[in-house]
Amino acid sequence: MSIPQSGGGPIERHAQLAEYLESGCKPREDWRIGTEHEKFGYCRDTLQPLPYDGERSILAVLKGLRDGHGWAPLTEGGKLIGLEKGGANISLEPGGQLELSGAPLETIHETCDEVNSHLADVRDISDKIGVGFIGLGAAPIWTHEQMPMMPKGRYKLMDAYMQKVGTMGRTMMRRTCTVQVNLDFSSETDMVKKMRVALALQPVAVALFANSPFFEGKPNGHKTWRSRVWRDLDASRTGMLPFVFDDSFGFEAWAEYALDVPMYFVYRDGVYHDALGQSFRDFLKGELPALPGETPTLSDWADHLTTIFPEARVKKFIEMRGADGGPWRRLCALPAFWVGLMYDQSALDAAWDLVKDWDAETREALRIAASEQGLQAQVGILDMHTLAGIVVGLAEAGLKARARPGAGGMVPDETHFLNALKESIESGKVAADELLDHYHGDWNGDLTRIYEEYSY
Template identity: 70%
Template sequence: MSIPQQGGGPIEHFDQLADYMASGEKPGADWRIGTEHEKFGYSKDTLEPLPYEGRRSIKAMLEGLRDGFGWAPVLEQENIIGLTKNGANVSLEPGGQFELSGAPLETLHQGRDELETHLREVRTVAERIGAGFVGLGAAPIWTHAEMPMMPKGRYRLMTDYMGRVGTHGTQMMYRTCTVQVNLDFASEADMVKKLRVGLALQPVATALFANSPFFEGQPNGHKSWRSRIWRDLDAVRTGMLPFAFEEGMGYERYVDYVLDVPMYFVYRDGKYINALGQSFRDFLKGQLPALPGEVPTLSDWADHMTTVFPETRVKKYIEMRGADAGDRAHLNALPALWVGLLYDQGALDAAWDLVKGWDAETREALRVAASVSALQAEVGSIHMQDLAREVVEIARAGLAARGRGDGGEAADETGFLDVLAQSVATGRVPADELLSRYAGEAKAPLERIYDDYCY
């Protein structure tokens, strides 16, 4: 999850909220790719999740990366809770999931290199302390009681609130991992089109990257339990945003949506102030109960924007949020899919033509079916495997048109889609492989999944 935002003076007029989003507009030549991916850390001998403190711990991982690889620490109340270096940062999810938020890069080849460097550094430190890391959409064995809580004030507030507004919130916080990509837009109209395509096709990403068929030691009936969790987390701040497809959609309409979402907190002087359930609209009027008489700053608005969790989210850029974490090939394929679809105008137009006739019910039904059945999902006349095949082909054409080579043998970035092309050809996604290997009495013990898929 996001780290506290910095900078920005008091908000003096409503237009500043939309202007904040518009300030992210960039010409196509300046568009970048920012990939985020999470992973579970565990003790090699016990298979238990890593605690925050101790010789074999999350803190030891952060300190090892700081001391051995030149990362600068990020502190909260004297606890090391993150790292920064060269435009990238390492942060912690509530249960200790280790996240790399990559630097904004020009090509997918650079993203691959960034990933390999990061995993090599993580493995170096982890082996030294007897730990391992694995990329799965949901923790396959651990119960909630086994999960540690990272020392971040934001998470203490959210943990309490989640139980009031949904049934799966703490599962999301403590026992899921995702991979997402952050992409740029050129204008308000470009943002709207990319947001609509991103929302409509997010179920395709959910299906292709489904990698969480086990939970608490058993098959859970879904190929992406992570996606299932999001459906009963907090209805006012999650979902497929039907309003985004209505006439008049733009920055101001998205601002209205975010303003209608209750607050979590206000960050002041290194501390999170409890504002659970309070209104940012009241904050704008100087009437926030948590800080009476104060008006928000732009950094407060930026923080509040990080507390909405739709399948596709807009800030100064657009975040594609529908995929389970996975192996190296899939961590590279996720940004490739969306860059191919959204960063070439011909591909973006083709993707929009594919989905523009769907209604809100169809989009939501695809979301549900993808979490259950992945590429075997069917909604009316839509067969997910056929849809995914067409989507991957559009993305491949978009990447070919970009023509971004690696300076060596690769003339473009299309090779990163090969793992997805294999899935649409066979109908099998990572969850199908996991079920084949570990489900049923004659299969391998589920505990082996950690070392079998360790980075």
Template identity: 65%
Template sequence: MSIPQSGGGPIESFDQLAGLMESGCKPAADWRIGTEHEKFGWLTDTRQPLPYGGARSISALFAGLADRFGWSPVREGENVIGLTRDGANISLEPGGQFELSGAPLATIGETAAELENHLDEVRQIADPLGIRFMGIGAAPEWRHDQMPVMPKGRYRLMTDYMGRVGTHGTQMMYRTSTVQVNLDYGSEADMVKKLRVALALQPVATALFASSPFFDGKENGHKSWRSRIWRGLDNSRTGMLPFAFDDGMGFQAYVDWVLDVPMYFVYRDGQYINALGQSFRDFLKGELPALPGEKPTLSDWADHMTTVFPEARVKKYIEMRGADAGDRAHLVALPAFWVGLMYDGGALDAAWDLVKGFDTETREELRVAASVSALQAQVGDVKMADLAQAAVALSAAGLAARGHGEEAWLAPVQDSLSRGEVQADRWLRLYRGDWGGALAPIYEAASL
């Protein structure tokens, strides 16, 4: 989940809304890679989730990281809710999932080094406290009532709203973890092509990185329960964005969609003001019930843009949002997969050729099938394993063309394709075999 945004001052023209995205356009030489990953903290003696406060807690980790490694605290009221340093930040998901939002970097090798440095710093503080972290798409055993609640006003509002508009919203907030990569675009046309490829191939990422076959202490019938949860959250702000494939797609079409998504809040003076279900269009007219007579700033618009959750999201860059969190190798393989497809023109064109014949129904059915069956999914004559094989090959070629040796970071997904087994399949095989139907071993097995 995002921290408050800094988009700019008062909105004086409707064109500024699309202009915020347009301002993200960059020449290819300036394109960067921003990787975000979440992980579950757990106490080694009890296997319980990591609380916010106390001697063994998120607060203690924050204090240790700030004191020893120079991270600066980010506060909401009296509570430290994150850390920042050198263009990166550490933030909290609603259930205490510990998230690194990495700095914008030039290569996958730099991304891998950033991840290793982060995990090493965290481990130095966490190990003496009896705290570990695991990379997995959904909490295997913890019930909703066991999850800690982070002291963030945004999450209090969202928890109430999620409970009223969908069936799985609070599960997403408190008991799932993801890895995503944020990538740049060069122009409006480049954004459109990248967004279409990202949406159409997001089910491939869901399949390749599926790691959440357990929930509430048992098998859940899906390889990616995290992906299943997103389909029962809030249809007004999630999904595969069919309009993105229409003629005339561009910044304005995306703006029009976001404007019609109900609001969550307005952030003022360190406080989240309840605007649940209200309209940003009314806000633009000075008619928002939460703030009568007041008109929004670009920062308000940037905040509102963080409350839509499609499978690929546009801000001043594009976020790839379809993958479960996983082990270290998979946390790096995810950005490698998308960089190879998106940052080489030949690979991007070829990727579009792979998916341009899919209609809305096929894209949605692939999304559903990926969450259930991962690489074993099939929709009509489209076999997920074949589609994934082709996409990974294109990614490898795109990475090779960049000349940094980054294609080596695709090894985990190439191995999955050769075995026909993703992380979720491995967990299920162990659970049904060596673990004897017990989930206690997964905490150590999935530890980062």
């Protein structure tokens, strides 16, 4: 979840809404990669989730990173709720999941170094206080009642509202984790093509990164329960967005869509004002019940854009949102997958040629099948295993064409970050399949083994 945004001054013209999005356009040489990943913390002796406060807690981890690794504090209501350093942020998800929102970096070598450094720092603090962190798409054992709620005003408002608009919103908040990558665009035309490819191929990422086959102590019948959760959260702000494939799609169309998404809050002077279910259109007219007579700023618009949760999202960049949180290697594989597809024009064009004839029903069916069956998904004549092989091949070609060396020139490009995905395609098994093999095999149904064997 996002921290409060700093978008700008008063909104005086409707056109500013789309112009805000358009201001994200960058020349190719300025394109960057921002990787975000979440992870669950737990006490090593009890295997229970971390509370916010206490000797073994999220707060203790944040303080350790602040005091021992040079991070500056972010507070809300006098409580430490995040950290920042060098363009990166560490923030808290509603149930205490710890998130790194990485700095915008030029290469996957750099973003993977950032991930590795972050996990090493977290491990340094965790070892000292007896806690651990694990990367999974959904909490494998913990119940709703066992999960804490972090002391952030945004989450308190969302928690109450989620019960009114779907059945799984509170589950999403407390018991799921993701890995995402944020990528740039050069123009409206470039944004449109990237969004269409991102949404159409998001089910391939869902399948390749599926890593949540357990929930409340047993197999749940899905390769990624996290993806299933997102399908019953809030239809007004989630999904595969068929309108993105309309001829009229662009920045203005996204702004109009966002205006119709019900609000959560307005952030003013450190306080979240309850605007649940209210209309940003009314806000523009000075008729918002939460703040009568007030009109929004671009910061309010930027905040509102962070409350929209489709499978791919436009802000001043594009967020790829379909993947489960996962093991160390796959945290670097996700940016490699999408950078290879999006940052080389030939790969992007080939990806669009692959998906351009799919209709909305096909795209949604692929999303559902990927959640349930992973690489074994089949939708009509489309075989997910075959499709994933083609798409990873396009990503690999795109990374080769980028030719961004690492390790002081010793590594010629970024293609090796795709190795975990290539291994999955070769074996036909993703992380969820491996977990299920353990559960039904050497773990003998003892799911507590997952903590010892799969933590960072």
